[in-house]
Amino acid sequence: xxxxxxxxxxxxxxxxxxxxxxxxxxxxxxxxxxxxxxxxxxxxxxxxxxxxxxxxxxxxxxxxxxxxxxxxxxxxxxxxxxxxxxxxxxxxxxxxxxxxxxxxxxxxxxxxxxxxxxxxxxxxxxxxxxxxxxxxxxxxxxxxxxxxxxxxxxxxxxxxxxxxxxxxx
Numbered sequence: 167x168x169x170x171x172x173x174x175x176x177x178x179x180x181x182x183x184x185x186x187x188x189x190x191x192x193x194x195x196x197x198x199x200x201x202x203x204x205x206x207x208x209x210x211x212x213x214x215x216x217x218x219x220x221x222x223x224x225x226x227x228x229x230x231x232x233x234x235x236x237x238x239x240x241x242x243x244x245x246x247x248x249x250x251x252x253x254x255x256x257x258x259x260x261x262x263x264x265x266x267x268x269x270x271x272x273x274x275x276x277x278x279x280x281x282x283x284x285x286x287x288x289x290x291x292x293x294x295x296x297x298x299x300x301x302x303x304x305x306x307x308x309x310x311x312x313x314x315x316x317x318x319x320x321x322x323x324x325x326x327x328x329x330x331x332x333x334x335x
Contacts, residue, residue: 171309172230174226175230175310178225178226178303179224179227182222182223183220185217185223185299186220188216188219189220192209192210196213208287208289212291215299218296219299221303222300223302223303224303226310229310229314240252257315260314261308261311261315268307274300275301278292
């Protein structure tokens, strides 16, 4: 199961990177169109869709790599059982919030599909298509939080060290 979950988080990370490349391609296409007098409709919308997909799909991978911003002011003053209890409470709350976000993201995509909701921009894209990436990203994030909570409950969760945080810019 551990290998499957790690591959899932990595796949979401790679997909996020691919959507970042898609964002770049749409922006460059839009710029080139203005420079060389041609128009590709929807490049702005597709750049936005790609950027949103990259952001949502990167959430779980970022969490599992310990790169999410954490406010540890209170945690740094706690030790032993109190610290572990706060970690468990925080992970349980994050799991609940991520699960709610996943539920409503799926519901949004489903409703957009059911109502044949389309973009108001010139591309007229069915909105459920870009919303699928948001739904997938939030579902994978919810799975990652459940994974972190289970690891914490088992005493197997690895915390990033204080020196590891120094590498963040």
